[in-house]
Amino acid sequence: MNESSNRSNHVSKQSSSPADHYLSRFHSILRNVLPPLTFGLFVIGGWYFISYVILDDKKRFLLQPPHKVLVNGFFDWGGRDGMAEMLQSLWSSTKVAGIGLFFAILIGFVLAVLMSQATTVEKALFPYLVTLQAIPILAIVPLIMFWWGSGQTSRVVVCIIISLFPIIVNTLFGLQSAEKDMHDLFTLHNASRFTRLKKLMFPAALPALFAGLRISAGLSVIGAIVGDFFFGKGEVGLGQLIKRFSSELQGEELLTAVILSSALGVAVFLLFTWIQNRVVGKWSDRAELI
């Protein structure tokens, strides 16, 4: 039984000096950072080109140059349309997205578990879930307003509807992903339905569940902003700001709000990637990204 004791030495076969090590680390960072950085510079260059060369003075409001967006958008703190107000809206939209996502996870998880326990339930629900998923959100906005008014509740409902489907589909796929032999093992030892769910199906579902969560997290941000765009009552979120900036032709502020929205989406995605790596990174082959 020596096979085991030899294994730990394999990794450091081509031993190298610490200096080499840092150099290769530096190279790998360079390889990963340089391409997106270069591309980003090109985009900013193109942006300036459009603002100053293609658009004349009268039309420049269509695309204000980057530094103006920074100065008038991000660094203009106080007053109406200042950064302080925008951050408040950002926080409001974050809350809506978070609450919506929370309920989507809750409902999605329960439905996926029910569907995994009985094929009949899966067959009964699936067509309706696909139908729900296929309804364009704009088409049911009037209905949502009709039923829940135009306050926070309606915004949350939009979030739930838009982010529910990927959670259900991925969780169900994950719950069904445990191999047949593993199920046989549990059968041989008379495991109860609940034990099988807890010790086999649920842990097996985690990698797929997180894949779904990361998609849904991004969608819930979209839902929060779209919902806010249509439902004006109560707190002002990013959707309301975007609507106002566009009608008042405030180019810099509009771009700022758009960038903040996308930053929120990215932040939520990174948060769930981080949680995923914490939870399944040690054992799953899947959790490598970022």
Next chain:
Amino acid sequence: MPDTSTLRLSFDGIGMVFPDGTEALRDVSFSIDAGEFVSVVGPSGCGKSTLLKIASGLLEPTSGSVNVDDENLGYIFQEPTLLPWRTVTGNVELLCELHQMAKEERQRKAQGAIDLVGLTGFENHYPKTLSGGMKMRASLARTLTLQPHVFLFDEPFGSVDEITREKLNEETQLLFQTEGFAGLFITHSIAEAVFMSKRVYVLSDRPGTVVAKFEVPFQYPRAPRQRFDPEFADICGEISKALRGGRYE
């Protein structure tokens, strides 16, 4: 060590026809006593695995009957079937957990089994960091925790390399010596079957039925060099002939 004079597993006229009409097994009868290690060889798709599933109760035969103490059954699958989210210790403790064993007892049994299969020092490793042979050892350890009276092996060493396979054969044979279980080993490797078994049954192509039975006279424990004994080669040759001809000569 369990009582060595009793019948542990017997098949009586087992026949299996699947719902789609495939006849997998026909009239298979043989039995294994306590302390006996028996192999079944046969071509791929002859219903060898089906026989194990019937022995364990995972499948009901369409005819015939099985006699086995299924409360005390160990099943080693073709693949290690470790839970990837559990460490070696977590995996080895699984069956004790399913049988609601107290925590201290569970840990003691798991550590004992891990030491027995030579995975000491790898308790906290996750399956994805283990080699194929080590995963199989963890799988063996998991089954050993319950000290089953009957061990069913479903071609367990098919996916590891030749050298590891021979080593695992030798170790399994030693485990069988110390634990004294009755073993039923399914394989398509003749040498593996002869090396470990007291008896080898040859199954025909589908529908699988016993076409030959060979006694292997060597004493246990068997040394690795036994494989190069002329008599060993003779038995392998006879089995190979039976597999090809499908007749017992």
